[in-house]
Amino acid sequence: MTTQQIEKRQSADVARADQEKPQYFQPSTDVRETDDQIIIQFDMPGVSSDNVNLTVEKGTLTVTGKADPEETGQVVYRETHVGDYQRTFSLSDDVDTEGIMADMKAGILTVRIPKAEKAKPKRIAITSA
Amino acid sequence: MLLNTWYPFYDVSKTLGEMDRIFDAVNRPLGLRSVPRGTFPAINMYSDGDNTVMVAEIPGVDPETLDLSVMGDTVTLKGKRDDESLDTDRYYRRERVTGEFCRTLTLPDPVNPDSVQAQCKNGILRVSMGKAEAAKAKKIQIAS
Numbered sequence: 001m002t003t004q005q006i007e008k009r010q011s012a013d014v015a016r017a018d019q020e021k022p023q024y025f026q027p028s029t030d031v032r033e034t035d036d037q038i039i040i041q042f043d044m045p046g047v048s049s050d051n052v053n054l055t056v057e058k059g060t061l062t063v064t065g066k067a068d069p070e071e072t073g074q075v076v077y078r079e080t081h082v083g084d085y086q087r088t089f090s091l092s093d094d095v096d097t098e099g100i101m102a103d104m105k106a107g108i109l110t111v112r113i114p115k116a117e118k119a120k121p122k123r124i125a126i127t128s129a
Numbered sequence: 130m131l132l133n134t135w136y137p138f139y140d141v142s143k144t145l146g147e148m149d150r151i152f153d154a155v156n157r158p159l160g161l162r163s164v165p166r167g168t169f170p171a172i173n174m175y176s177d178g179d180n181t182v183m184v185a186e187i188p189g190v191d192p193e194t195l196d197l198s199v200m201g202d203t204v205t206l207k208g209k210r211d212d213e214s215l216d217t218d219r220y221y222r223r224e225r226v227t228g229e230f231c232r233t234l235t236l237p238d239p240v241n242p243d244s245v246q247a248q249c250k251n252g253i254l255r256v257s258m259g260k261a262e263a264a265k266a267k268k269i270q271i272a273s
Binding site for chain 2: 009028029030031032033034035039041043044045046047048068070071072073074075076077078079080099107108
């Protein structure tokens, strides 16, 4: 089989897989904690801020993103496929889901989740006898 | 009527079909990278007539800091992805690649360096390169 035939066959497979069920890619994600918030960053290249969707339901945070198609002409070399992104995280009770903020910039979605008051570090004053 | 038709190779073709199905499932791209994990950025290459188009996924990289160079039939992309975290931050999960990167790829045909155009949008760098005159297909007039 020539490369072209293989490519054609693979794209037919992809098309078939697409018909069977929506295919999602998991974006690479960083989760880190600072003193007063949890920061989750998703790498979603090709997704504009209009095409990203963030929901929080029953303590579950779900991110979906629709990537713009990049295909032009014939494929010569391929390392990734372009598709929609989806990823889900469970949130603990120690966060304030009302105060979640998110921004999308240069293909990175940054979600900032403030910690609940009870989970923030507290300084205890020590009294001397 | 169809049921009465004797079809001696029914089982053979059925088995072949079954095998195709199995191997299809093996060959199907799962959306996995064909390069080692951690290779950054991921690059796809397309050929569009007289242009070769390279598409690199560089989320979060400032296009101003990128160093893109083309020579003959190789293209090199150099840059750095900043790590914005503080030392006091505590990581629970770290999958995103940061730091300096440099990738060199061989193009299918030599390109004309003056024709290279690059644009960056939503973390996708798109470089369009025109093929060099010597690599373009030429139509030969046939004399009768």
